Amino acid sequence: MSVRRVMGTEVEYGISVRGQPAANPMLASTQVVNAYANAAQQARRARWDFEEESPLRDARGFEMARDVADSSQLTDEDLGLANVILTNGARLYVDHAHPEYSTPECTNPRDVVVWDKAGEAVMRRAAELASQLPKAAPLLLYKNNVDNKGASYGAHENYLMNRSTAFGEIVEHLTPFFVTRQVVCGAGRVGLHQDGSKHGFQISQRADYFEVEVGLETTLKRPIINTRDEPHADPNKYRRLHVIIGDANLSEISTFLKIGTTALVIAMIEARVLPGDLALERPVQELRSVSHDPALKHLVRLKDGRRMSAVQVQMAYLEQARTFVERHDGEPDDQASEVLRRWESVLGRLESEPLLCRDELDWVAKLALLESYRDRDGLGWEHPKLQLVDLQYADVREDKGLFHRLVRRGAMQRLVTDAEVTRAMTTPPSDTRAYFRGRCLAQFPEQVAAASWDSVIFDLPGQESLQRIPTLEPLRGTQDHVGALLDECDTADQLFAALTRR
């Protein structure tokens, strides 16, 4: 319980071709994905299986007509863009005009950090490989969310929830949490307004791009609570909460807290223990006001008339979570304790001396760096050098990315090791169906024709049609379930026979 559930991240990376601002980003993204797939995968490349995708299904219980949907909402049509599954169970593909990496399904915040960082490493390697192709110009990738000219691209999270939880309760309790959690997991941004036309620093990359409280869209009129309802699992048992409001984080601690605190709040919503006294008067406006106030002095107005700072709202959720974990976790959960400890620690410092979080949280680290530049060189917020520091903080290259330089200097704390991250580039988590997917791909690359979150499709010798193994239960297909079976099978035929005999 508490912080354990099936969850993951889906990050779109910014992409540019050095010296060619007009380069086609779809083509460049395709080159990145293909370069990695060609190098990593053996002969045959399993394609993504779209059968179970339903991006127009709404959690409120209706389906949008396909002909009224914006073309950018149709993610399930195979446009011929690169789209592959990796042996770690992740999906690497081109979404709109960005390369995207979706982590395999993980069961705890720390694993999400490991496989999210593995995605960063995959992107780094992919860009290197694509840049080595004959006549290729260097491809640069950024783990950020804005170009400061009006465009934004997402870093989504997903959390599997009980279907029985009413969507209205999710909206009620998550909205004040999402409006204020940026003080912990914002990535920081130089520039205000969508096009960066006003000069200054704000806490969140994404805040200025959210325009409504609840909705289905992800590319326009972005909502604080997204209603896309694609469980990629048994829809009678589960919903999959699709969270689009987060920033892409480089800091491992920011990601750990983003996932861990959100998982805790979701667990409390499912358990119906939250009092619901934190509803905000104007959530969309408050989202921006909080983001635009790195001094953390802004007070949001609650529906009951109270005014609280974003940190205080987060502290109210923390108090609820602490009580919840103490009451409900008979078995102490190390990660729940770790989330609570770190959450309390950063909130305490944000309240008194935010700069003390500069070796843990992305936005504080970035702001500290920027303020140092401003002091030393006397730069105003309009100076392009400050925008460059913002951008290059997110450069995925270890020699050029400023986040990575801070890590190397010991100026940024870490949670996981390089060895864990490297291993996670090719190895799936052991405790979800990603294990089955990843191992099938690693062991039988010639026979896996396609795969998706909820299926693995085999092309078996001597069989005319493709054979589909559904994987609708995210917590089956784990190492415990199928590890020994996979060890015993020399061929995909044997595996398929063994699985369908049961």
Place this chain on the structure above:
Amino acid sequence: MARDGGQQHKSPRKQSESDESHEAEGSDAVAERKERLDDDVDAILDEIDEVLEENAEEFVRGFVQKGGQ
């Protein structure tokens, strides 16, 4: 820290210790924070100067993305 923050409201916090810490949030505190930045800030900036892309203005202008999700 930020000079362009939103409204500078006083916090109606209940605990007295938080009130005290909040009292100190004047311009003196901002200056004090800066002083407390690491001594090796100059070294960090020097290192970053070495790796920053050349011609910041042109580089930043050239970073144009299509919107995503």
